Amino acid sequence: MLVVFALALLGGALAQDVTVHMKLKQHWSGNFEGSFSYTPTYGIKGWELKIHFSVPVHSLQQWDGDYIQKDPNGQNFILVNKKSKGIHPAGQALEIRMMGQYSGSTVPTATGIFVDVTHDSQTLPPLPHHTGQSTKYNYDEVLMKSLLFYAAQRSGKLPANNPISWRGDSALNDGKDVGHDLTGGWYDAGDHVKFGLPMAASTTILAWGLLQWKDAYQSSGQLDRMYDCIKWPLDYFLKAHTGPNELYVQVGDGSADHGYWGRPENMTMARPSYKISTSKPGSDVAGETAAAMAAGYLVFKNKNPAYANKLLSHAKQLYDFSKNHKGLYSTSVPAAAAYYRSASYEDEAVWAGCWLYYATNDAKYLADAEKHHPAIAGGAWGQSWDEKDAGANLLLYKFTKKDTYKQDIVQTYKDWMPGGSITYTPKGLAWRLEWGPLRYAQNMAMIALMAADYGINPASYRKWAMSQVHYALGDAGRSFVVGFGKNPPTKPHHRSASCPDIPATCDWEHEQTKDPDPHVLYGALVGGPGRSDDYVDERSDYTKNEVACDYNAGFQSAVAGLKHLAVHNQLPH
Template sequence: MLLVFAFALLLGEALTEDVTVNMKVTKHYSGHFEGHFVYTPKHGIKGWELKIHFSVPVHNIRQWDGDWIQKDPHGEHFVMVNEKSNGILPAGQPLDIRILGEFSGSEVPKGTGVFVDLSHDSQTLPPLPHHTGQATKYNYDEVLMKSILFYDAQRSGKLPANNPIPWRGDSALHDGKDVGHDLTGGWYDAGDHVKFGLPMAASTTLLAWGLLQWKDAYEASGQLNRMYDCIKWPLDYFLKAHTGTNELYIQVGDGSADHSFWGRPENMTMARPSYKITTSKPGSDVAGETAAALAAGYLVFKTKDHAYANKLLSHAKQLYDFSKNHKGIYSKSVPAAAKYYKSASYEDEAVWAGCWLYYATNDAKYLADAEKHHPAIAGGAWGQSWDEKNAGANLLLYKFTKKDTYKQDIVQTYKSWMPGGSIHYTPKGLAWRLEWGTLRYAQNMAMIALMAADYGINPTSYRKWAMGQVNYALGDGGRSYVVGFGKNPPTKPHHRAASCPDMPATCGWDHQRTNQPDPHVLYGALVGGPGKNDDYVDERTDYKKNEVACDYNAGFQSAVAGLKHLAVHNNLPH
């Protein structure tokens, strides 16, 4: 058959090829047949349509590799489109469309057709390298690439010329105008448009840590430069938000007003007030976490951009001193944050920030501070999150000191988290901590487990457990929980911008309530996840199970990088 395959290169350059292909009939018996349309693209593709013509009428036609959008009642002409899980193919990856059907008479059907590029939202996807290292069950390169795309979709402010998200534009360009500071930039928190400093900083720290620990994973997956750009976006924002030695803006936007609006960030008209911590209204937790993020950023950029790295470190030191010298819980000082990200304590951030400043400076005073605060977080950790840093802090203390007491904290933590401990497990194997963002906790702890394994703590069992938790999210749980990846991924995440049609069409609450898939694919976003019994329905209105957030993806992406690192070195667990 003549196969016209028009597609966009993953690098963005359109290319059309005419290729002659015939349906290969692999089985036929008693009026039944099985055929395959096979094509191996020379370049990456994204989104396809297959128009099929049969030489004789067929009926009861079925397949598992696409969705029918047209069926000829006479049985000769059919049209299908790709499923979400197989619309994007790297160069050299075969596309095999399997068809089953029935026919009358003695002539076995012959099939011809035309593949047509759909380029779903015209989004240009970055290229993927040829696979290197150990074979993996899931394409970790693709997951890393798409997770970074999710962070691109969360960007606020003036977008760069190379913005890869065509349905996102400049937004919130007046942030900070109410206080006379430029507070544009940063990430929108989740499916809404508030910029919350504590989870944004916590996400940045985990992403930077993953890059520090497993840089070779980003190099091997072809995503290293994109990852630098990814974390630089919030780091630049934190520099803007630190407007004085003892002053840090920790939120832009009012949650109540924001949540009453369903639309694009580009169309926001509500007031976006700016909130800060000061010496009289302290926030040791958010100041400490932001110091940690900046220190981790320093470590990431110190060989790439020395001047920028030094600027990050200077601000990190000031914020660390601010957090140390003016004690207080930020959500008590800024009640606007309490409804959404209420902090329980600041002792864990004191240890966490001390560890990161020591990591960046090798100055013993920071390590001494961290060890002084350790008794407040000793023992097993509830779970790494935007609010609790116990597991990561204990691991860093062990990394720097090799003291057995910190190692035992980690061991006790995973004794609780692994099967047989106190954590509930779903029937299909997810460590289920909490109904809100349950996948986030499992993925954060998978990341910490992979880190601990690298530091020599139970490497075999911890790596195997971590891979199981990551692979659950990618498909082992029966479906993918990552938008735009794998089998039956979510198509209706709770996310305003992705749910809105292309400009200039209006967008409102009807777009939240519709049962149709989002018009834009929020590639790489990890949704909250299933209930205790693996129960999950892909509904946009279910913000417990189907919202996305910057902190949901951070530990997840880093855990995937950890597994990719193991694959590069042929050391994945069996």
């Protein structure tokens, strides 16, 4: 039997579900042989075939897929592509070969439904009517899509209101190796490890942006989604803090994880849990997690007082842990060192002290922060998951109004603005480092907007910050935000987005294909260009095209800062 599926084409592209009819080609003595074939007009990344035979068949064999469902009476089958057969280019015939047997004298006929699982069925939340000052780029849309990116990074049991149709529950056994429930949190980047330090740093920065510019989220219709976004990692940190002097800071092994290309829903490798303790301290990650929880307290203290108080209690314990047991977490947890090696814990000491003071108004925390300030005095290198100098100096100025902290900020932006020590690309990006240059520029744009709110050079800082955010949104001639603006990236280095819908298989073949991802990773900010604005949208280029939770945190908060200015008709011209 040669079975040919004549597939209907809609507007030059295959419909997601197409009813097809089997054409019998060859049969003999109760046997049949054939293939299902069609030539797609566009590349696909996975398929499923649902077959209904007119009479029972048995001993059904084929070489291109796996049966994920078989009807006991032999009339209904669901076939999904094998790993090596899922990706298929446009213009080439796809053959699905098959042999089988039937009983009786009636030769089987069949109808089938071909499902192209490349299809992305995700729908976007509605946006409110624009309010405030007219803007070059739609900040409401950027905020909405950045929040979708964080939803796509969720690990664990997903909520009923999960907005990412192509993500499901994953890593539900996290923590079983140590007898604790460590499910939840965010996957770090395009991979599936949960790294505590960048996750906590991202949470603090997002919470800070919400505290500073809550009206931006209200005006854009994203306030409830923002609360959900921040609560997801905070819930995880509460689980990870299993004792006053014990914090789990990583789940998953980076080496094993980076050897796997597929969905987190399908992971089978071991996911070991790593902690810090009194014998293996981590002042940096304990301090940053304390800061995240203190910021979370401030976010939720009026919305959910009981939850907020729980966060604050954990924040105080973690702060004391970081203060009383000194050490770098990446020394105590070597599994983290190859990915997020910490350079110092002095900046987290200032940062955490500031956030605990912000949450409690207890002068002892501010005194601690000021005591550690000499270690971070002067112009700041930048702001990142590891570098807290710029943000800590700004908080110290916010609380004390001392000129020494203001001068640190002023010196920082002398270095960062044109004419300073930072390299600028020809199109205007403040280019700090090859890895994630957009991340550093956006983090510093956020802090510049906050410094302007506190009265430090507001006109020049706001104009500079807007130039950096607008570079990412399109001023460079293209967008660097997936699913937004002109010519955005379509192949970010991200496993989940590159994989077709379940139940299709996914492997390194999907990392290597030159086709766009089957799923749009809305809102994700890619690492960014080289120092000459050089950038090619390639999935394999994890330097320029990977995404990460900490890349989006300062970026999203900076966009909120610009939205706040637009609401109040204060955007620079």
